[in-house]
Amino acid sequence: MTFDALVGVLLVPAIAAAMLAALPGYRLAARLNMLAALLTFVVALSLFFVKPKAGSYLLVDDLNKIFIVLTTFVGFTTSVFSASYISHEIEIGRLTPATVRFYHAMYQTLMFAMNLALVANNIGLMWVAIELATLTTVLMVGIYRTHEALEAAWKYFILGSVGIALALFGTILVYMAARPVVGEGLDAMIWTMLVQHAARFDPALLNVAFVFLLLGYGTKVGLAPLHAWLPDAHAEGPTPISAVLSGLLLNVALYALLRFKMLLALTPAAIAPGPLMVTMGLISCVFAAFMLYRRRDIKRMFAYSSIEHMGIIVFAFGMGGPLANFAGLLHMTMHSLTKSAIFFAVGHVAQVKGTQRIADIGGLTVTNPVLGWGLVLGVIAIAGLPPLGIFMSEFLVVSSTFARQPWLAIALALGILIALGGLFLRLNTIAFGEPRGPTAPAHASYVPMFAHLAIVFVVGIYMPPALVTGFQNVAKLLG
Amino acid sequence: MRGLTFDIAHMLAGSLVLVSFMQLYQDRLYALLNIFALHASVLAASVAWQAFIQDAPHLYLTAVIALGFKAIIIPVALHRIIVRLGIHREIETVVGIGPTMLLGMGLVALSMVVMLRVTAEADPLAREDLAFALSVILLGLLMMVTRRNAVSQVVGFMSLENGLVLAATGAKGMPLVVEISVAFSVLIAFIVIGIFLFRIRERFDTVDVQALDHFRGERR
Numbered sequence: 001m002t003f004d005a006l007v008g009v010l011l012v013p014a015i016a017a018a019m020l021a022a023l024p025g026y027r028l029a030a031r032l033n034m035l036a037a038l039l040t041f042v043v044a045l046s047l048f049f050v051k052p053k054a055g056s057y058l059l060v061d062d063l064n065k066i067f068i069v070l071t072t073f074v075g076f077t078t079s080v081f082s083a084s085y086i087s088h089e090i091e092i093g094r095l096t097p098a099t100v101r102f103y104h105a106m107y108q109t110l111m112f113a114m115n116l117a118l119v120a121n122n123i124g125l126m127w128v129a130i131e132l133a134t135l136t137t138v139l140m141v142g143i144y145r146t147h148e149a150l151e152a153a154w155k156y157f158i159l160g161s162v163g164i165a166l167a168l169f170g171t172i173l174v175y176m177a178a179r180p181v182v183g184e185g186l187d188a189m190i191w192t193m194l195v196q197h198a199a200r201f202d203p204a205l206l207n208v209a210f211v212f213l214l215l216g217y218g219t220k221v222g223l224a225p226l227h228a229w230l231p232d233a234h235a236e237g238p239t240p241i242s243a244v245l246s247g248l249l250l251n252v253a254l255y256a257l258l259r260f261k262m263l264l265a266l267t268p269a270a271i272a273p274g275p276l277m278v279t280m281g282l283i284s285c286v287f288a289a290f291m292l293y294r295r296r297d298i299k300r301m302f303a304y305s306s307i308e309h310m311g312i313i314v315f316a317f318g319m320g321g322p323l324a325n326f327a328g329l330l331h332m333t334m335h336s337l338t339k340s341a342i343f344f345a346v347g348h349v350a351q352v353k354g355t356q357r358i359a360d361i362g363g364l365t366v367t368n369p370v371l372g373w374g375l376v377l378g379v380i381a382i383a384g385l386p387p388l389g390i391f392m393s394e395f396l397v398v399s400s401t402f403a404r405q406p407w408l409a410i411a412l413a414l415g416i417l418i419a420l421g422g423l424f425l426r427l428n429t430i431a432f433g434e435p436r437g438p439t440a441p442a443h444a445s446y447v448p449m450f451a452h453l454a455i456v457f458v459v460g461i462y463m464p465p466a467l468v469t470g471f472q473n474v475a476k477l478l479g
Numbered sequence: 480m481r482g483l484t485f486d487i488a489h490m491l492a493g494s495l496v497l498v499s500f501m502q503l504y505q506d507r508l509y510a511l512l513n514i515f516a517l518h519a520s521v522l523a524a525s526v527a528w529q530a531f532i533q534d535a536p537h538l539y540l541t542a543v544i545a546l547g548f549k550a551i552i553i554p555v556a557l558h559r560i561i562v563r564l565g566i567h568r569e570i571e572t573v574v575g576i577g578p579t580m581l582l583g584m585g586l587v588a589l590s591m592v593v594m595l596r597v598t599a600e601a602d603p604l605a606r607e608d609l610a611f612a613l614s615v616i617l618l619g620l621l622m623m624v625t626r627r628n629a630v631s632q633v634v635g636f637m638s639l640e641n642g643l644v645l646a647a648t649g650a651k652g653m654p655l656v657v658e659i660s661v662a663f664s665v666l667i668a669f670i671v672i673g674i675f676l677f678r679i680r681e682r683f684d685t686v687d688v689q690a691l692d693h694f695r696g697e698r699r
Contacts, residue, residue, distance in 0.1 A: 124655035128662045135666060158632065162620065165639055169616060172646045175653050184652030204597035
């Protein structure tokens with residue numbers, strides 16, 4: 001295999017993981033972690049200039065290029081945040097240097113697994129990669145070893161395993177459908193081959209396969225009836241992992257779902273995957289919006305907000321068509337950036353206040369102005385107020401739906417508004433009013449948070465034409 | 480010979496469903512582990528037979544993994560964990576055994592109806608294997624849902640996974656089966672070798688999942 005950028009995005013994290021597992025000092029390890037993540041990002045950027053040829057295991061096309069660049073970028077900024085977060089955790093003794101060593105190695109393993117899932121040209125390989133990503137995050141969610149962390153990890157593990165088991169059954173069914181047409185062996189699992197021949201696949205088998213894949217990978221996306229693991233895993237793990245989970249891992253599972261949706265769209269006799277996705281997306285969005293009101297834990301609240309936004313994204317892709325797909329892609333990108341920025345802020349807030357209970361956090365803009373206003377800005381962005389990027393994408397989702405299915409658009413808009421109310425209700429007590437709870441000065445690196453918010457802000461006002469054409473191409477590809 | 484090879488494959492896959500049912504009515508952990516060992520052995524036999532009739536030597540590796548890892552190492556390890564933890568040997572079920580069995584029968588009927596209908600054009604062995612495999616998967620899920628005890632949930636997950644391996648080997652010529660079964664073994668080893676059980680025991684002196692449940696997710 002010749003060396004190219006595709007191998008690079010896999011090799012850099014893999015080597016870094018091995019090195020970090022051997023490296024004892026946590027300060028050095030945190031720097032190496034950042035360096036590796038930066039290097040991966042640079043390699044990923046080179047995909048825009050040099051296009052490696054698709055092999056039988058790896059491929060790159062317009063669709064996964066966006067995902068890879070987004071993943072490696074957020075992976076890098078999170079590693080910067082993680083460095084300051086981790087050193088604080090060691091100071092207060094919540095983590096020991098040994099667990100941090102494990103944590104850093106796992107962080108790079110997770111980056112490796114996610115990149116592998118994104119570049120895999122093989123449905124089996126993609127499944128293995130998503131399983132690996134699940135496993136590493138389970139271990140990281142349980143890293144504090146508290147009662148709650150263990151239960152969260154256990155719940156995540158059981159639900160995640162059942163999810164990926166169902167996804168594997170779906171994968172096997174897709175192979176069964178492809179085998180008579182493409183022929184036995186590896187070819188019948190390769191994306192590029194599947195897409196070429198999809199029109200002649202057995203539609204009935206594909207239908208059943210898609211139901212299993214939607215349930216399986218849908219569990220990982222955090223869609224409503226299958227979301228139970230998500231809030232716990234977000235709330236109890238270290239905050240950098242919450243950021244990566246919300247910002248990236250959900251997207252990776254979504255990517256798997258989109259690939260299979262493309263496959264189904266090419267088989268005329270198969271069921272349309274759209275209505276299924278629209279239903280699950282809408283349920284997730286409205287359900288999570290109501291759940292926002294009774295949250296007492298700040299990280300849990302933003303976890304529910306992630307469910308809501310994944311619902312909107314799945315809804316948009318379910319509607320399909322160039323405009324809705326464009327909106328879905330934009331929303332996914334904006335949500336990744338904004339939500340991870342919020343978790344960067346929340347991580348420092350929890351450290352400053354020594355708690356995640358919303359009742360014990362108050363008046364942040366008075367006590368820690370930079371952090372407090374950063375959080376306010378993040379919540380304004382995630383709630384979908386203009387002029388930030390999420391407003392743009394949500395507006396596009398709702399308006400493109402309105403032209404085709406007005407009732408659905410009204411339900412979706414209602415969900416978004418309810419969520420907005422819930423978020424601002426809590427934000428009011430967290431950020432403004434009398435300062436409450438203990439306060440310590442923040443030793444934070446604000447760069448990643450404000451970098452993300454700046455991008456979201458700029459995109460909300462002006463989208464570079466290159467970005468627009470890139471997203472438009474992919475939107476057409478998605479059908 | 481075509482008839483005989485088909486019959487044997489059919490019998491082995493059918494036995495797997497039968498053993499899945501046997502798991503459902505066990506009320507002691509030791510007995511459950513023994514039945515699970517039987518489940519994995521039947522799977523190994525079935526996979527080995529598929530390897531023979533499909534002339535696919537790499538599947539023998541999957542059979543060896545099933546036999547060595549899932550039929551011997553895991554049950555022995557779980558056995559020791561149970562002894563060391565001194566877990567109450569009665570299995571607490573959420574639903575009674577009678578209704579569970581009825582539900583199980585319903586699930587098998589469901590998977591037959593679904594799979595046999597949609598695979599009408601596939602070759603007969605593959606479609607019956609798939610129907611059996613889906614039954615085993617659903618019965619594994621049922622077991623995970625109806626048991627409170629962490630060890631029996633793990634056993635439920637493993638039998639679910641056995642169903643997946645059955646499906647994967649039944650799909651003729653499917654690549655990566657060995658890799659996938661290795662990936663699953665790693666997954667299971669991670670839990671079973673005990674990070675979770677060990678820690679759960681360390682902290683709460685119980686592996687009854689319900690004891691973990693008083694934390695309902697919200698800090699008060």
